[in-house]
Amino acid sequence: MPSRVLYSIRSCSRISLLRSHIPARSWYSTAAASSTPGQPELYDVVCVGGGPAGLSLVAGLRSSKITSNLKIALVEGQDLQKNVLKDASPTIYSNRCSSLTPASVKYLREIGAWDHIDTSRVQPYQEMQVWDGVSDSRISFDWASASGLALKQPVDRTTIAYMIENLNLTTALLSRLSELDSKLSISSPTRVSSVELGQETEALDLRSWPTVTLDNGRQLAARLLVGADGANSPVRTFAGIPSRGWDYGRHGVVASLRLEGPGWGGEEHKIAYQRFLPTGPVAMLPLPGNMATLVWSTVPERAARLKALKEEDFVAMVNAAFRLSPVDLEYLHTIPEGQKEEVEWREQHTPVDEQKIPMRAVGAQAGSVANFPLKMRHADTYTGERVALVGDAAHTVHPLAGQGLNQGQADAAALVRVIETAVSQGSDIGSQLALEAYTGERWQANNALLGAVDKLHKLYSFGSGPIVPVRSWGLSAVNAIGPLKGWFMRQAAGT
Ligand SMILES: Cc1cc2nc3c(=O)[nH]c(=O)nc-3n(C[C@H](O)[C@H](O)[C@H](O)COP(=O)(O)OP(=O)(O)OC[C@H]3O[C@@H](n4cnc5c(N)ncnc54)[C@H](O)[C@@H]3O)c2cc1C
Known part of the structure; x- marks a missing residue:
């Protein structure tokens, strides 16, 4: 050259x-x-x-x-x-999905691209539930509870974002x-x-x-x-x-999931869930019908093991990620197989409010479990x-x-x-x-x-120590203060 x-x-x-x-x-x-x-x-x-x-x-x-x-x-x-x-079947979804903000949708409308979107495969969601996997403190986002909003751009005031396959x-x-x-x-x-x-x-x-x-x-x-x-x-x-930055030493495990029902709010009110675990957040985001997409950020060894599990054990691990303690999860990651039975047994001893967490996954689409290395870079x-x-x-x-x-x-x-x-x-x-x-x-x-x-990634990487109660207090404070919550929602919506 x-x-x-x-x-x-x-x-x-x-x-x-x-x-x-x-x-x-x-x-x-x-x-x-x-x-x-x-x-x-x-x-x-x-x-x-x-x-x-x-x-x-x-x-x-x-x-x-x-x-x-x-x-x-x-x-x-x-x-x-x-x-x-190509495959427009309502039960088959690409594993690469993104949550498009109202600001992105507005731009796509302006350039005439939104008219070409297959909207039957797009799922708007109206609420986000985010919680700390260690302390269980929680924040919920929806436009109605976030007062003090002064939107720079007109958006649909009920929708937080739109889940869409990148291919769509x-x-x-x-x-x-x-x-x-x-x-x-x-x-x-x-x-x-x-x-x-x-x-x-x-x-x-x-x-x-x-x-x-x-x-x-x-x-x-x-x-x-x-x-x-x-x-x-x-x-x-x-x-x-x-271009500067660093690798997170984490992989994002993605999968297209089938749930036991359309979600707690039904077809009309969809909820996105994210739980912060010490190894990284696990998110389940709604797709149309009873489909959902998973993004589970974890260390590369666990990502590789999750990918290698047979479907019933993988699905059990996904359900466990939203229900069981980080200590239980740590153990479950060490066993080569049999997660399904182990999770069933542990769940009997772990009371959870099912209404506050995503519906159970009952299947993972064949070939949809994949993982991507995660990094931060800025030119x-x-x-x-x-x-x-x-x-x-x-x-x-x-x-x-x-x-x-x-x-x-x-x-x-x-x-x-x-x-x-x-x-x-x-x-x-x-x-x-x-x-x-x-x-x-x-x-x-x-x-x-x-x-x-x-900073969010780093803040939630701590599994114990003084930072845990402080961040839990922060989450509860933001949840209680409408205008502050509104500020976070405006950032998420890109408005
Ligand atoms: C697990 C995961 C989940 C994510 N979820 C979300 C989400 O919910 N919301 C969100 O907003 N973002 C999300 N993202 C980020 C999002 O996927 C990316 O930011 C986005 O796809 C980047 O688009 P791009 O067009 O900039 O780059 P790319 O999609 O990487 O496209 C670059 C293109 O350049 C081509 N190219 C490269 N080199 C050459 C070459 N030498 N000659 C010709 N062509 C070349 C490649 O083939 C490729 O098609 C997620 C990312 C990951 C890993």
Whole structure:
């Protein structure tokens, strides 16, 4: 690989200021120039990554009157056509689900993507029950009990968030894109194999333009290169933007579960449950009917053992996670099998108020138990000369607050606005000057959330000691103070 691949975009910004580049007004001439033999194809925006953040960004740009004429290329390493919602059976759900905040739903409506969502597979929930697995102190969230709310954006005042399969979202975004136009260049399954700066020829000076080489040999030069390419972002590496943080030493175990009934509130009032255990939180979130999705954050050895259990023992462990003491759970994790009988026996000696915990799981969908390593990362900045990062490429957060995907939607919305402003003013959409507003709007907001989630994770990692009564008191205090509770709910709703 030539050494210039490693050039930082920032180190080249001085050169790009001294040298003339393609004038900002030549949006459409780039299309004509793209057919020049031996030259890379020229695009206004090349977006690497067709996950929720990348698709949302491209759909946002395509659906805006101001930016719809930009020449855009989307590059995705996986096969987007295979990665769509195919099995619409009401008893089969993908194990990768997210809670979409009302703010994300609002943006998806604005860009016309929500109309393409299969809403029969989306479950709004109206209440959240969160409790400390060690002290049992509890907080419940619903809009009615949270007074003092001053919402910046209109939201459905009963819904806290909407559980949705990630596939349902990406399928809808793809369908919105094909409705908008067929001009968008989509390369999938195609991986970016390298990114380097372009060259100067007689016709063009592309020395400040990132040029992406695809694994099929095509080369795309970008006025603006967007990294929506996930936590290990090759675009971020190319731009030389450091990303800092740590691994949690935890894995998120996910599964699609079948419950014995639709939940305590029935079909009309759904509740999301999260119990903080010393190894990490376990959450059961409602899906339509009597389905639910599990996210259980625990140490890697336990995650591997949970995944290896046969279905009846896995289901028993899930029920135990919401009912039995951390000490009981610790023991149950050490036995290789027979959890079902062991849990049944222990439950007889552990009184619980069933109305305050999720309904019992009675089955786990075959093949749905999986685990993902959890980490916290934050890029030092989201922009460089002709580069912007969105979604997990910019930040990765512990899933305990269900915010990672939502942060990516907010990034996409903000970057679309910044590009709209640059286009309206006739300025260069790739210039640092134009892009700075994007970092300004999103970095601080994401940093505050990353910090809060990280502290919550640490606070609840203590299984004993003086911190336990203090955090229990904190939970009870927040539960009792309406306006404070309202503040937490506004953060969760993204409003
Ligand atoms: C267990 C768990 C539960 C979660 N629950 C929630 C939740 O409830 N709510 C929530 O908001 N968030 C949640 N999240 C976080 C959420 O899943 C992520 O934040 C979100 O999926 C990130 O989307 P993205 O588009 O930024 O990145 P990704 O989904 O990672 O997409 C990046 C894309 O880039 C592509 N790519 C990478 N490299 C290349 C390359 N070289 N060439 C071409 N393409 C490339 C990849 O193929 C991929 O499709 C959860 C995460 C976990 C692990």
